[in-house]
Amino acid sequence: MLTEKAFVLGCSAIGAGLAMIAGIGPGIGEGYAVGKTIESIARQPEAKGDCTRTMFIGVAMAESTGIYAFVVALILMFANPFIGKL
Amino acid sequence: MDGIGQGPRVSFTLPIFGGIEITETIVIGWIILLAVFLVCRFLTSSLEKIPTKKRQIVAEMFVGFVNNMVETTMGKKWKRYAPYIATLLVYAVIGALVSLLGLRSMTADFNVTLTWALMTFILITYHKIRSGGVGGYLKSFASPIPVMLPLNILSEIATPLSMAFRMFGNISGGAVITALVYSALAALSKLAHLAFEFGAVDLNVLQLFIPAVLSMYFDLFSGCIQAYIFATLTMVYVSSAADEEG
Numbered sequence: 001m002l003t004e005k006a007f008v009l010g011c012s013a014i015g016a017g018l019a020m021i022a023g024i025g026p027g028i029g030e031g032y033a034v035g036k037t038i039e040s041i042a043r044q045p046e047a048k049g050d051c052t053r054t055m056f057i058g059v060a061m062a063e064s065t066g067i068y069a070f071v072v073a074l075i076l077m078f079a080n081p082f083i084g085k086l
Numbered sequence: 087m088d089g090i091g092q093g094p095r096v097s098f099t100l101p102i103f104g105g106i107e108i109t110e111t112i113v114i115g116w117i118i119l120l121a122v123f124l125v126c127r128f129l130t131s132s133l134e135k136i137p138t139k140k141r142q143i144v145a146e147m148f149v150g151f152v153n154n155m156v157e158t159t160m161g162k163k164w165k166r167y168a169p170y171i172a173t174l175l176v177y178a179v180i181g182a183l184v185s186l187l188g189l190r191s192m193t194a195d196f197n198v199t200l201t202w203a204l205m206t207f208i209l210i211t212y213h214k215i216r217s218g219g220v221g222g223y224l225k226s227f228a229s230p231i232p233v234m235l236p237l238n239i240l241s242e243i244a245t246p247l248s249m250a251f252r253m254f255g256n257i258s259g260g261a262v263i264t265a266l267v268y269s270a271l272a273a274l275s276k277l278a279h280l281a282f283e284f285g286a287v288d289l290n291v292l293q294l295f296i297p298a299v300l301s302m303y304f305d306l307f308s309g310c311i312q313a314y315i316f317a318t319l320t321m322v323y324v325s326s327a328a329d330e331e332g
Contacts, residue, residue, distance in 0.1 A: 049158075053158075053159070053318065056311070056314065056315055056318065057315065057318055057319065057322065060252060060315040060319065063252060063256075064248045064251070064252060067248075067251050067252050067255035067256070067259075068248075068251065068255075070255050070259055071251055071254075071255055074258070074262070
């Protein structure tokens with residue numbers, strides 16, 4: 001017998017897993033940014049410091065969406081807002 | 087699932103104002119403050135013009151590193167921000183690295199990162215108002231066209247929130263993943279009959295060295311990089327807010 005709570009918990013777990021699909025985007029974006037940085041460092045080795053610093057800022061920016069998805073997943077798993085609505 | 091993804095434990099309760107709960111994070115913060123204070127006192131005691139002691143050279147290296155970082159990112163006239171950036175860096179790095187000692191990372195608490203992000207937000211707003219005046223600050227929300235007003239307000243709020251979430255997400259994400267792997271390794275070693283019990287101590291053979299690799303990435307690398315990124319973003323946002331209108 002499927003209780004209401006078990007159903008909500010299971011759906012929340014699936015939702016948390018689905019939310020983490022958002023990790024694909026930052027992965028692609030960061031890989032692209034790092035690749036381009038390496039290209040530019042190879043072309044101009046003397047600009048290595050500037051390139052690396054800018055890359056880190058950009059990568060941190062690109063990571064935001066992934067982090068948002070992770071926070072959503074964490075909320076679904078550990079601070080589930082739907083349990084209280086039963 | 088116990089112990090994974092839970093907030094910090096309450097260490098003790100102050101019996102004023104109906105009981106203020108002092109969490110693990112605050113206590114660890116106090117310990118870090120004390121430790122950093124003592125280390126700074128030790129490093130800067132008996133300074134000499136031409137350094138002969140190792141500790142003065144270490145202190146000068148750190149100060150030079152932060153000064154150089156602030157100068158290259160914000161420009162020469164912003165050198166007065168170096169102490170603030172250095173404080174953020176030291177507190178964030180050590181706050182993340184205390185997890186190596188078995189304590190809870192300070193930056194795995196959203197309250198801490200949100201506080202730092204709000205401090206940065208106040209600095210940004212202060213510099214925007216100072217460079218453009220109150221009217222210019224309010225006007226900047228309606229630029230380039232008044233239709234953009236809600237979007238501009240959203241992006242203003244999103245700045246501190248994304249800074250706080252980034253740091254919190256990275257550090258606590260590492261903690262959650264490490265805890266998940268740790269419990270999975272315990273189950274695996276039970277399956278493979280590699281789990282032994284010596285009285286009260288459980289020894290799971292697979293748990294011995296494998297989590298250390300993850301800890302290298304999530305605690306050492308991620309902690310240091312996130313502190314660096316937080317400091318860099320603070321500098322970039324503040325200097326761009328100040329230079330907006332010239």
